[in-house]
Amino acid sequence: MVFSTPLFLFFFLPVTLAIYYLVPVRWRNAVLLLASLFFYFWGERLYTVIMLLSTAVDYTHGMLVERFKRAGKLKKARLAVASSMIFNLSILFFFKYWDLLAGTLQGLGLRFVPVLGVHLPIGISFYTFQTMSYTVDVYRGDAKLQRNPISFGTFVTLFPQLIAGPIIKYKELGSQLDERSCTVDRFAAGVERFTVGLAKKLLLANNFGALWDFFKAAPTLSVGGAWLGVLAFSLQIYFDFSGYSDMAIGLGRMLGFEFPENFRYPYIARSVTEFWRRWHISLSTWFREYLYIPLGGNRCSRAKWVRNLFLVWAATGFWHGASWNYLLWGLYYFVWLLLEKLVLGKLLDRLPGFLRHCYVALILLFGWAIFALEDFSRLRAYLGAMFGLGGTALWSGVTGYELLNYLPMLLVGLLGATPLAAECFRRLPAGWQRLLRPALLLAGLLLCTAYLVAGTYNPFLYFRF
Amino acid sequence: MKKQNLFISVLFCLFLAVMPLLTLLLPHKSFSEQENRNLAAPPRLSEQSLRSGRFMEDAEDWVSDHMVLRDQWVRLKALAERLSGKRENNDVYFCAGDTLIKRVDEPDEAQIKKNVEAVRVFAEKAGVPVRFALIPTAASVWADRLPANAPTADETAWISRLSAQTDCGGPDVAGALQAHRDEELYYRTDHHWTSLGARYAADAILADCGLPLLREEELRPRVVSESFYGTVYSRAGAWWVKPDRITTLVPEDGIRVISNFTGTETAGSLYVPSRLEEKNKYAFFLGGNQPVCVVQSPAAGPKLLLIRDSYSDSLVPLLSLRFSEIHLLDLRYYRLSPTEYIEAHGLDEALVLYSLPTFLEDRNLILLKR
Numbered sequence: 001m002v003f004s005t006p007l008f009l010f011f012f013l014p015v016t017l018a019i020y021y022l023v024p025v026r027w028r029n030a031v032l033l034l035a036s037l038f039f040y041f042w043g044e045r046l047y048t049v050i051m052l053l054s055t056a057v058d059y060t061h062g063m064l065v066e067r068f069k070r071a072g073k074l075k076k077a078r079l080a081v082a083s084s085m086i087f088n089l090s091i092l093f094f095f096k097y098w099d100l101l102a103g104t105l106q107g108l109g110l111r112f113v114p115v116l117g118v119h120l121p122i123g124i125s126f127y128t129f130q131t132m133s134y135t136v137d138v139y140r141g142d143a144k145l146q147r148n149p150i151s152f153g154t155f156v157t158l159f160p161q162l163i164a165g166p167i168i169k170y171k172e173l174g175s176q177l178d179e180r181s182c183t184v185d186r187f188a189a190g191v192e193r194f195t196v197g198l199a200k201k202l203l204l205a206n207n208f209g210a211l212w213d214f215f216k217a218a219p220t221l222s223v224g225g226a227w228l229g230v231l232a233f234s235l236q237i238y239f240d241f242s243g244y245s246d247m248a249i250g251l252g253r254m255l256g257f258e259f260p261e262n263f264r265y266p267y268i269a270r271s272v273t274e275f276w277r278r279w280h281i282s283l284s285t286w287f288r289e290y291l292y293i294p295l296g297g298n299r300c301s302r303a304k305w306v307r308n309l310f311l312v313w314a315a316t317g318f319w320h321g322a323s324w325n326y327l328l329w330g331l332y333y334f335v336w337l338l339l340e341k342l343v344l345g346k347l348l349d350r351l352p353g354f355l356r357h358c359y360v361a362l363i364l365l366f367g368w369a370i371f372a373l374e375d376f377s378r379l380r381a382y383l384g385a386m387f388g389l390g391g392t393a394l395w396s397g398v399t400g401y402e403l404l405n406y407l408p409m410l411l412v413g414l415l416g417a418t419p420l421a422a423e424c425f426r427r428l429p430a431g432w433q434r435l436l437r438p439a440l441l442l443a444g445l446l447l448c449t450a451y452l453v454a455g456t457y458n459p460f461l462y463f464r465f
Numbered sequence: 466m467k468k469q470n471l472f473i474s475v476l477f478c479l480f481l482a483v484m485p486l487l488t489l490l491l492p493h494k495s496f497s498e499q500e501n502r503n504l505a506a507p508p509r510l511s512e513q514s515l516r517s518g519r520f521m522e523d524a525e526d527w528v529s530d531h532m533v534l535r536d537q538w539v540r541l542k543a544l545a546e547r548l549s550g551k552r553e554n555n556d557v558y559f560c561a562g563d564t565l566i567k568r569v570d571e572p573d574e575a576q577i578k579k580n581v582e583a584v585r586v587f588a589e590k591a592g593v594p595v596r597f598a599l600i601p602t603a604a605s606v607w608a609d610r611l612p613a614n615a616p617t618a619d620e621t622a623w624i625s626r627l628s629a630q631t632d633c634g635g636p637d638v639a640g641a642l643q644a645h646r647d648e649e650l651y652y653r654t655d656h657h658w659t660s661l662g663a664r665y666a667a668d669a670i671l672a673d674c675g676l677p678l679l680r681e682e683e684l685r686p687r688v689v690s691e692s693f694y695g696t697v698y699s700r701a702g703a704w705w706v707k708p709d710r711i712t713t714l715v716p717e718d719g720i721r722v723i724s725n726f727t728g729t730e731t732a733g734s735l736y737v738p739s740r741l742e743e744k745n746k747y748a749f750f751l752g753g754n755q756p757v758c759v760v761q762s763p764a765a766g767p768k769l770l771l772i773r774d775s776y777s778d779s780l781v782p783l784l785s786l787r788f789s790e791i792h793l794l795d796l797r798y799y800r801l802s803p804t805e806y807i808e809a810h811g812l813d814e815a816l817v818l819y820s821l822p823t824f825l826e827d828r829n830l831i832l833l834k835r
Contacts, residue, residue: 005525005528005529006525006528006529006532007524007525007528007529009481010481010484010485010488010528010532011485011528013481014478014481014482014485017478017481042521043521045515045516045518046516184467184470184471184474185467185470187470187474188469188470188471188473188474189470191473191474191477192473195477203545397613397614398614398616400613400614401552401612401613401614401615401616404550404552404612405550405551405552405553405612406550406551407550408549408550409549409550409551412549434469437469437473438469438472438473438476441473441476441477442476442480445477445480446541447541447542447545449484449538450538450539450541450542450545451542451545452538453529453532453535453538453539453542454538454539454541454542454543454702455542
C-alpha cells in the first residue's frame with residue numbers, strides 16, 4: 001500500500017488510528033505490528049515472510065550478541081554481528097542485485113549464472129538496513145537489548161517508514177518503542193507534517209513527474225528541452241522523496257513517535273559536501289556510522305581515506321537501484337566530494353554565494369540525469385542533447401509550450417525547495433498564523449483529496465531502492 | 466496554541482472519518498454518466514483473489530471509483546490545474562472560445578499496419594467499389610485554437626499517408642473540413658463533429674461518388690438541445706465551459722430506420738429525443754451504439770454500406786438525401802463478414818469511414834477480412 005492512495009488515506013489510516021487509540025496503551029505496539037503487517041501484505045503478499053524472517057534473525061542475533069558480551073566472549077559476539085550482516089546483505093543481494101549481475105555476466109558471454117526474474121520486495125533496502133543497525137547497536141552498547149519480540153517486530157515493520165524510509169537506526173527508536181507520549185500537540189504537528197508531505201507528493205512531485213516523462217519520452221530533444229526535463233526531474237525526486245519522508249514523520253508523530261529528519265532543504269546547499277549533509281540524511285548517516293567510520297573514516301592514511309570514501313559512495317550509489325547507472329552516479333559524487341575536500345573547498349570559500357549555487361546546481365542537474373536514465377545509450381543521447389551535440393536545436397516550440405504550461409508550478413517548486421515560505425509564515429503576526437494554519441491545512445487536504453481521486457498519474461519513484 | 470492543536474486534530478480526524486463513512490453508506494452507482502463507463506464492482510474475497518493480489522487491486526479500484534463526491538473532486542482538480550496556469554488537464558487542451566480539444570497521441574505502428582492491411586483486403590474482395598476516408602479531429606482542423614505549440618500528432622500527415630497505403634481512393638474529408646475551419650464544425654465539449662461538420666463531409670462523399678451535392682434549400686436547421694456537455698468536457702472536468710448546442714439539418718420525413726441494438730431488429734429513427742434527457746446527448750443521433758442499422762429513404766440513389774464509428778451517426782441524415790439505403794456496420798459489435806453482407810443485401814458501394822484516432826487504435830478492423 002502507498003500513502004497517496006484513497007484506500008490508505010480514507011480506510012487504512014482512520015481504522016488504524018481508531019483502534020490504536022481505543023485499545024489500552026500496552027497493546028498499542030501489537031496493534032501497530034498487526035497494522036503494519038497488513039499494510040505490507042496488501043502490496044507484497046507472500047514476500048511478507050522475508051521481512052518476518054529478517055526480523056526473526058535479528059531478534060535472535062541481538063540476543064546472542066548480548067549473551068556473548070555478558071559472558072565476555074567478544075569474539076563470538078562479533079561473529080554474531082557478522083552473521084546478521086551476512087544474512088541481511090545476502091537477501092538484499094539476492095532480491096535486488098541477482099538479476100543485474102546475472103544479466104551482466106550473460107552479456108559478457110558467461111551463461112552459467114541464470115537470470116531468475118526475481119521480484120524486488122518493496123522496502124527491502126530499508127528494512128534490512130534497519131535490522132542490521134539493531135544488532136550492531138546492541139554490540140556497540142549504543143542500544144539496549146529488546147527482549148519483547150512484539151516491540152522489535154514493531155520497530156522493523158512500522159508502516160510509516162516501512163517502504164521508503166527514513167532509515168531509522170535502532171538506537172534512535174528503541175526507547176520510544178517501550179514508552180512514548182501521545183499528546184494532542186504532537187498529533188497536530190503530525191497532521192500538519194503529513195499534509196505537507198501529501199501535498200508535496202500529489203500537487204508538486206506528480207506534476208514535475210509528468211513534465212519529466214514528456215521530455216524523457218520525446219523522440220527529439222532541444223537543448224532547452226533537455227535542461228528543462230532534467231530540472232523537472234530534480235524537482236520531482238526532491239518533492240517525491242522528501243514528501244514521503246514528511247508523511248512518514250507526520251504519521252509517526254500521530255502515533256507518538258519522533259523520527260529523525262531526512263531532508264534539510266538540500267537544494268540551498270553551497271557545496272556538494274553540504275548537499276549530502278542535507279539530502280536523505282538517514283542514509284548518509286547510516287553509511288557513515290556503519291561503514292565509513294568502521295573502515296577507519298578519515299583517521300588513517302590518505303590512501304586508505306580515499307579508499308573508504310570510494311567504498312561508501314559506490315555503496316551509496318548502488319543502494320539506490322540495481323542498475324549500473326546508480327553506481328556511476330555514486331562514483332560521480334565520490335569524485336566531486338574528493339575534489340571539494342582536496343582542492344575545490346578553499347576555492348569555493350572565496351566565491352560569491354551566487355556562483356556557488358550555480359556550481360552546485362550544475363553538478364546536481366548532471367547527477368540527476370545520470371540517476372534518471374538507466375540505459376547508458378539513452379543517457380549518452382540525453383547528455384549530448386544537453387550540450388547541443390549532434391545538431392540538437394537550441395529550442396523548440398513544444399519546449400516553449402511545456403515551459404509556459406508548467407512555469408507557475410516550476411516557480412512554486414523552486415521556491416518551495418528553499419526555507420523561504422516557511423520563514424515568511426513564521427514572521428507573520430500570531431493572529432494571522434492562528435487563522436492561516438487550519439485554513440491552509442484544510443485547503444491542502446481538500447486539494448490533495450481532489451488529486452487523489454482524480455489522479456491516474458501517481459507513480460512512486462523510490463520503490464526500486 | 467493548545468486549543469488550536471486540538472482543533473486541527475479534530476478537524477483531521479473528522480475528515481478521515483466522514484469520507485469513508487459516506488463512501489460506504491451512501492448508495493453506489495454502477496455506471497458513471499459523467500465518465501461514460503461502468504464503475505468498478507466490489508472486490509470478491511477468496512483465497513485465490515488474495516493470493517493473486519486481485520482482491521487488493523479490485524478494492525483500490527472500488528474505493529477510487531466510489532469515493533463520495535467523486536465527480537466534484539474531479540472538477541476541483543481540474544479547476545486547480547487551470548488556476549495553476551496549466552493549459553491542459555487529462556490530455557485535453559483548454560482552448561480559445563470555451564473550446565476543449567483532446568490531444569491526439571502518436572500511434573502504435575503495429576496496429577496501424579494491421580488496420581491498413583484489413584482495408585486493402587476488403588477493397589479487393591468486396592465486389593463493389595470501396596472508398597476509404599479518415600476524419601481529422603478538432604486538434605487538427607481547429608489547430609489555431611490550441612495553445613501555441615501544444616503537442617499533438619500531425620493528423621494531416623497521418624491521413625494522407627494512410628490513404629495512400631490503403632490504396633482505394635475516397636473523398637477528401639479532411640480537406641473539406643479544413644476549407645471551412647472557421648465554422649462550428651465540432652462540438653466545443655465533445656470529440657464528435659456537429660451536423661455542420663458532417664454536412665461538409667457529406668458533400669465531399671457525394672462528390673466522390675458522383676452524386677449531386679446538397680443544396681442549401683434542402684437543409685432545415687433545427688436546434689434540439691442547448692445543454693450538451695460531451696465526453697471531452699467530462700474528461701477535462703472543465704465545468705466552467707458553457708454547454709454545446711445540438712442542431713439537426715435534415716428533417717426525418719419519409720425515412721425509415723431499422724435499428725438493431727441487441728440482436729433483434731426494431732423500428733428506429735434518425736433522431737431519438739429521449740436521449741436528450743441523458744448525459745451523452747450525442748446518442749440522440751440514431752440512438753447510440755448498435756451493430757447494424759439500416760436507413761431507407763425516398764431518395765432515388767445507390768445503396769451504401771458504411772463501415773463506421775460514431776461520427777457516422779450524425780452524418781447519415783445528410784447522406785439519406787442522396788442514397789436510397791444506407792447500411793451501417795459497427796465492427797465493434799458486428800462480428801460477421803461485411804463482404805457477405807454486401808452480397809446478401811445487394812449493395813452498390815462501400816465506404817470505410819473512421820475518425821483518425823479510432824482508426825489508429827481500433828482492433829476490430831481485422832473483421833473486414835472475413
